[in-house]
Amino acid sequence: MVQVFSKETIVTIQPFTLTEEAWVTKSNASQSYKEAWGFAFAQLLGNVTPGTVDFVKERITPLLSPSIYQDVIDAIEIQAQQIKNDRVTMRFEPRFVEYEPKSDKVFVYGYSYVKGASSNEERSERSYEFAIKISNYAPVLDYIDTYVGKPRTKTVLEQLQRKEENRRKHEEQR
Structure with a gap:
């Protein structure tokens, strides 16, 4: 019996948005690689x-995982029609990118500016949340969310849950 040992290929790259090196294998990637892609996705979508x-x-479609593909395409179609009909312009100015190891998510936070054809530009805080998996050395979006406000990391969500539980306890004691 002959056994062949093969070592997984690791590709080291320099992401265009970061100053440190990143690496990617066939099924995994470094934090900096995922942060770079999260930043790029937020810029594209924002x-x-x-x-x-x-x-x-057209750019985002090939990067969607099968599990979210149809929902994202449906949402993009609806929003695309609204943007065209209302002649809305959106721009996003990122302020920071955060990778959360516990959830394997990338959060991109910044300011979103929305302007309709005849309205003044409105600014709001915006977060983009991505789960980026790797398949055959390429990024795959496994989860996307965007919302007003700061990133909802696990730590933030746990703090909010504790506050809500404390609020309920106080109400029950009354």
Whole structure:
């Protein structure tokens, strides 16, 4: 019997958005690699005009995992039509990128600016939340969420849950 040992190939790269090296294997990647892709996805999804909405959809579609593909495509279709009909322009200015090892998620936080055809530009805090898996050395979006406010990391969600539990206890004691 002959056994062949093969070592997994590790590719070391320099992400365009970061100053430190990153690595990627066939099924995994470094924190900096995932942060770089999270930043790129937030920039892509956060900067949309009636003229670029189809381009954004075209770029993001091949990177979606099968488990979220249809839901994301449906949401993009609805939003794309609204952006075109209302002539809305969205821009996103990122302020920080955070990787959370516990959840294997990347959070991109910044300011979102939305302007309709005849309205003033409105600014709000915005977070993008991504679970980025690796398949054959390529990033795959396994989860996407975006919301107003700061990132909802596990630590933040646990703090909110404790506050809610304490609030309920106080109400029950009354």
